[in-house]
Amino acid sequence: MAHALADGRRSILVVDRREPVRGSTLASTAMIQHEIDIPLHRLAGMIGEEKARRAWRRSARAVEQLTHIVSDTGISCGFERKKTLFLAGDAYGRRALHTEVEARHAAGIAADFLAAADLSSTFSIDRTAAILSDISASGNPAQMAAGILRASAGQGVEIASPLEITDMRSTPQGVFLATATGALLSARHVVFCSGYEFLEAVANKDHAIVSTWALATPPATKLPDWLGDCIVWEGADPYLYFRRTRDGRLIAGGEDEESEDAYASPRKLKSKTRTIRRKLEALLDISLPEPDHIWAAPFGTTRTGLPLIGRVPGHENVFAVMGFGGNGITFSQIAAEIVSADIAGHGDADADLFALTRGKT
Ligand SMILES: Cc1cc2nc3c(=O)[nH]c(=O)nc-3n(C[C@H](O)[C@H](O)[C@H](O)COP(=O)(O)OP(=O)(O)OC[C@H]3O[C@@H](n4cnc5c(N)ncnc54)[C@H](O)[C@@H]3O)c2cc1C
Numbered sequence: 001m002a003h004a005l006a007d008g009r010r011s012i013l014v015v016d017r018r019e020p021v022r023g024s025t026l027a028s029t030a031m032i033q034h035e036i037d038i039p040l041h042r043l044a045g046m047i048g049e050e051k052a053r054r055a056w057r058r059s060a061r062a063v064e065q066l067t068h069i070v071s072d073t074g075i076s077c078g079f080e081r082k083k084t085l086f087l088a089g090d091a092y093g094r095r096a097l098h099t100e101v102e103a104r105h106a107a108g109i110a111a112d113f114l115a116a117a118d119l120s121s122t123f124s125i126d127r128t129a130a131i132l133s134d135i136s137a138s139g140n141p142a143q144m145a146a147g148i149l150r151a152s153a154g155q156g157v158e159i160a161s162p163l164e165i166t167d168m169r170s171t172p173q174g175v176f177l178a179t180a181t182g183a184l185l186s187a188r189h190v191v192f193c194s195g196y197e198f199l200e201a202v203a204n205k206d207h208a209i210v211s212t213w214a215l216a217t218p219p220a221t222k223l224p225d226w227l228g229d230c231i232v233w234e235g236a237d238p239y240l241y242f243r244r245t246r247d248g249r250l251i252a253g254g255e256d257e258e259s260e261d262a263y264a265s266p267r268k269l270k271s272k273t274r275t276i277r278r279k280l281e282a283l284l285d286i287s288l289p290e291p292d293h294i295w296a297a298p299f300g301t302t303r304t305g306l307p308l309i310g311r312v313p314g315h316e317n318v319f320a321v322m323g324f325g326g327n328g329i330t331f332s333q334i335a336a337e338i339v340s341a342d343i344a345g346h347g348d349a350d351a352d353l354f355a356l357t358r359g360k361t
Pocket of ligand 1: 016017018027028030031033195196212213297321325326
């Protein structure tokens, strides 16, 4: 979704600047995790213990909130609560995972440490340790987004798509947006939720774009039964993550590269997805069929793994949300709460964690 505008009487949601392409693949692998890319104990070293705990707790709360939203609005998107299995890897080994579990307990976040023997007997995975936790979910991201758009339209939100926003000016009289068709939009508040693309005025130097790759096997792929309850990722660099869909596909991704355009290389698409498949086969000790789909995409990240959410400095009543990393679904819920609280005038106690100006005061 791109921009939500409110002029006091109505809201307009500009969803996409392009026409939808038939048969195109949605990038998200739709693991709805409370676990931020940077483990809690490590994040505490970067931004302080109190802030890191708040960020992790807020992320866990966002998954709970999403669960309520999907259930309250009756969106049919195969939404299921899942456990998360976080495996030790070359970036975070057994000792780091032990420290991490202690840090999560101290923050009031439930998590179980699994030693190598437990991991092997329950999951038949050969790693030095893992963390098993609740508070995650999965679902079909296209159905979920469509359901939320339908529910918003039902509440009077006007949807405009495709429509490209080409420029923005904020003035004491309101915010003005230029569109590619030559029309002007005016609004009291503008929120840019434009993913990894943004206008120059909204750019933030803490935001970086990386490339990532993913694959999906055919339905009814033969997989371990426990994958029905668990989504999995590993403490490695680059990391591997995967989940099973309701119709039995294995969706997996990873092999991220710090490059804005590596995702566009057909050669890398082949080699990266071959590596993902090989790593899955070795980890799960199974043989996988040729993937039905392979794809690559850019996405926005930050050094701390925390998204950027809040007012754009120097532009009154303009907000931006970006840098969602691998947790776009969870973080977009946090963004919706923080931005709407700000517009409503009552603020949010965690807004400082995600502010575009964080670390500058
Ligand atoms: C391969 C891959 C796997 C992922 N897996 C997961 C996962 O498992 N779980 C998870 O939570 N997240 C995942 N993510 C991250 C997640 O997909 C993103 O964080 C999320 O899509 C961001 O949502 P968004 O609405 O902010 O931006 P986007 O989904 O990028 O949407 C932005 C929209 O804004 C439009 N737009 C941009 N500029 C303009 C403009 N000037 N005018 C009009 N419209 C404009 C774009 O056309 C686009 O439609 C994954 C990402 C990738 C690439």
